Amino acid sequence: MNSNNVFSPIRYLTTTTRSCSGLCGPAVRLLMQHYGLTEKDVKASGPKGNVLKSDVADVIKASNLKPIAAATPSHEPITSQKDVMKHSTQKTKEKFVDIPLSNIRATIARRLTQSKQSIPHAYLSAVVYADAVLNLQAKLLNDGIKVSLNDFIIKAAGLALRAVPDVNVQYSAETQQVIYMPMVDISVAVATPNGLITPIVTSADILSVQDISVRVKELAARARDNKLMPNEFQGGSFTVSNLGMFGSVDQFTAIINPPQSAILAVGGNRVELDKDLKTRNRFRSEHFLADVTLKKRGVDKVSVNNLKDKVLLLYFSAGWCGSCKMLTPKLKKFYEELGETERSNMEVVWISRDKTAQDQLDYYEKAMPPWCYIPIGDPNIQGFLEKYSVKVIPALKLVNDKGEVLSETVRADVEGCVKNDAMRCYKKWKDMY
Missing domain, CATH: 3.40.30.10 (Glutaredoxin)
Known part of the structure; x- marks a missing residue:
């Protein structure tokens, strides 16, 4: 582009713009095209009547010629911003919308980024066969007790933390000390319209599975309504994050929720055949509506x-x-x-x-x-x-x-x-x- 903001013309060299026969070389032919000359305009001085580059240069100098733009094959060259807009064939729309972060999402992003940067994460994974617990769940359901697989996981985590107190701890960055927790309080990750929050099931090791189920549902409902008190989602010593309800998620890696020291990431379940061609459940084969209260006309609880x-x-x-x-x-x-x-x-x-x-x-x-x-x-x-x-x-x-x-x-x-x-x-x- 020149100083006048005009695009330089584009030269197209095609078979229709040839300026001489085979009695001149490619460089001579290109030079003649550049100045709009043909064989008839140039007196050949080369052997066997070939046109030399010097012959073309003499004509250019004698006639004081200047380069010309060759015609484009199918359209005029675009020479201005206006022409660029004129040649546009498709109107574009905004490709994105800026959505400001809510306070809670900004806090989540800041805390988890800090956690990933400052806490050394070591990940372990294991396969758990869930046949026994699913059979127990079905038996309880027949007795009118409705609990989810996640409720069993929280209970199991509570018992494990009580058995291994070195994991039931918090880390204080201020005092640089490990604090052994007197109670087993487990946070449960809950997605809300405002962002992720982790309400706490206190004393999970001593609560029954049914009590845990009631408590989790109550906390989740209040979390979605933004009615949790600070002491109900701050603290704890361990978190359970379950994405098994999405079915296709086999496993995932979670980020520790400070000041806690560990987190359990629970993936989905699939049914497998063992060596005896019998089915075995690897989290989770239960119906996706298993944890949902269902009613219908004349039936208070639908199985x-x-x-x-x-x-x-x-x-x-x-x-x-x-x-x-x-x-x-x-x-x-x-x-x-x-x-x-x-x-x-x-x-x-x-x-x-x-x-x-x-x-x-x-x-x-x-x-x-x-x-x-x-x-x-x-x-x-x-x-x-x-x-x-x-x-x-x-x-x-x-x-x-x-x-x-x-x-x-x-x-x-x-x-x-x-x-x-x-x-x-x-x-x-x-x-x-």
Whole structure:
């Protein structure tokens, strides 16, 4: 580009711009093209009538010629900023949006960065077969006691810390001392809309698994509502971080939460065959709704065993939503058009966005068949909204027992089907399992 901010012309040398025959060399030919000359303009002085470079130079000097720009093959050269914009063929949009960090996210980032830089992390991993604890969990469920696999893990960690007090410690950076903790207090990582927080289950070693379950649910709900007191999430001697509910996460590395000295990262589970071709559970084969309170018309507690190996729809909607009031009758009609066998092998779980429990029940009784629903107030509702990225209702998701989405087009399938088409859609969904 020259000093006048004009782009220098681009020269294209093509077969259509040849200026002489084979009686001149490439350098001579290029020089002639550069000044717009042809054989007829230059008197050849070389052997056998060849045009020499000096012949061309004599003509240039005698005629006081200046270089010219060769014509471009298909378009004029771009010579200004305006031309650049004129030749643009696609409008662009903003590629990113700056979102300021909340105070809690900034604190999390600062503390964990400091932890990773100042605390020497040593990672160990182990495979744990969960058959026995899953069998115990199922037995307790039959007795009406609902606890999660994570509750057992917290209890086991509590007993291990009591047995190995050298791990049940905090480190004081101010005094540079290791502090042995008199109690076994375990932090549980909970994701909230504002960021990650670690409420503490105090005396985890002496609490029953059922008591731990109640305590964790209470703390998680208050954490999501931003109602925890400082003493309920600051301190502790150990943290359990569980990503097993996401199914595909086998293992991960976690960062120690200072002033604690250790953290347990729990991955997912898979079912394996042993050498005798018998199945063994490696965290976790339980249904992704195993820890969720489910109800339906006439049934106060729905066993998750009733959902296993079925076509499963998650229906996000609310009674106040106009679009939901249009979709719900269509989904109900679709469901009722299936045969009895197909309905027995399909479940719809309604995840309500109603504001109160009474609003939820009123809409359920008025508009819905005896589908399962998660009662208002259950902290898992917010978790599912985040997990499945539900920003707008109504929304329908076809999922498997691990909670993995098999189809995002369920709403279109339901709205597009007419009479006698319900079976076709059902078979299409069934083939995805």
